[in-house]
């Protein structure tokens with residue numbers, strides 16, 4: 001009698017509810033015609049909100065960085081996942097484009113990060129020299145489990161940024177901006193559904209994937225890409241915009257993923273950003 | 280030729296075929312010989328994402344225009360795969376994600392080191408290596424346009440030929456991006472010209488050769504490029520490569536195809 005090897009077995013079937021083909025077919029592209037940018041001339045957003053919009057834009061543009069770290073691992077072999085990611089990157093491109101145009105509609109606004117690009121570039125360049133190489137070596141050894149980690153990371157990142165969109169719409173009290181936030185939040189909903197379903201299914205199928213995810217997710221910055229951002233901005237995103245009770249709720253959602261209870265990723269990230277910002 | 284990235288991103292869309300008369304495949308089905316070629320093309324299109332990962336581990340992904348292009352380009356190629364899969368589906372040939380995955384798993388030994396090597400090389404020589412990628416991309420896209428044009432001409436099929444023409448029009452835009460990028464970078468750097476010439480002359484292989492069986496590749500090359508017209512098409516795209524700075528006199532396509540004992544008129 002043969003016994004299936006639980007740790008390496010491919011999860012039996014893809015999530016029944018989500019069709020990657022359908023997602024690709026109904027991808028949401030440019031939002032430019034719907035942004036009503038003139039409204040910001042008569043009623044601009046405050047600098048604090050714009051700072052968050054600009055930060056979220058940069059984070060959404062991180063899609064290709066995520067793709068880079070994912071595609072050098074065995075995840076690239078999973079044609080269903082890569083099929084999803086192709087459309088996901090496309091939708092995120094247009095989400096970032098919308099955010100960028102909103103910031104640009106405020107010609108007087110100067111982002112607080114304007115004096116930091118050199119430092120960021122240096123840090124990023126260093127990370128690039130180390131990360132993809134190390135990741136590809138390690139991940140090729142680990143195999144399929146790493147796909148679960150990537151899906152969990154995608155889900156958690158999506159939960160955090162989606163909460164930020166919702167809070168931004170609420171706190172700014174600006175109907176045109178709120179309408180755009182709702183629109184972008186809608187686009188992100190399918191990303192959430194896919195990543196969450198995939199992560200749950202894959203983590204449930206492999207305890208080894210859960211152990212790997214616990215190690216990897218602790219090392220990541222939250223939201224993904226925050227490592228390249230000024231800590232004061234990240235601190236304002238986590239704990240300011242995304243309020244304290246949200247942080248607890250977000251961690252509870254992580255807890256509910258198979259094998260990931262007790263990580264406290266989001267509250268830890270918020271604390272870390274606060275400490276770094278105080279230095 | 281300049282390339283307007285904003286214009287490209289705003290007009291990028293998945294290729295459509297719903298308005299084409301796919302019923303024509305029921306009355307005039309494609310032969311097995313042609314279906315084998317379509318199958319090869321379909322696989323290549325779906326596997327574009329694997330090529331993307333090689334591009335992304337090099338410094339090129341930091342650049343904004345390049346990022347925008349890569350996002351749109353990769354999606355267009357995915358849809359070329361979907362369109363060709365729909366053609367195959369009409370002939371009872373299923374191309375699904377599980378099968379594509381199986382093909383990628385099978386190739387494990389071949390591409391395991393590729394991202395490593397590419398990443399190290401890419402970071403060592405920095406921007407000059409991006410020029411290699413761009414010229415390589417241009418070569419791939421030129422050969423894709425040539426392949427689709429040839430197949431459309433050979434088949435003269437009421438549904439397939441117009442579909443291939445649509446796909447080919449998108450490939451032409453890809454060509455414009457890669458060639459513009461390559462030209463700009465090659466003009467700036469003698470090292471870039473040297474590296475690119477070396478890479479193209481020594482390492483260039485037909486698109487898809489790394490993800491396909493040798494027999495399939497041989498079939499496709501002969502099917503599409505045998506004969507005087509095939510040779511003329513190959514020479515036409517070789518001329519395009521040779522026009523890039525520092526690439527004068529290269530004949531990478533003709534050289535690569537001569538390995539296949541093509542049925543070509545004597546020179």
Ligand SMILES: [Fe+2]
Nearest residue numbers: 324356359423
């Ligand atoms: Fe294509």
Ligand SMILES: [Fe+2]
Nearest residue numbers: 420423450453
């Ligand atoms: Fe192409």
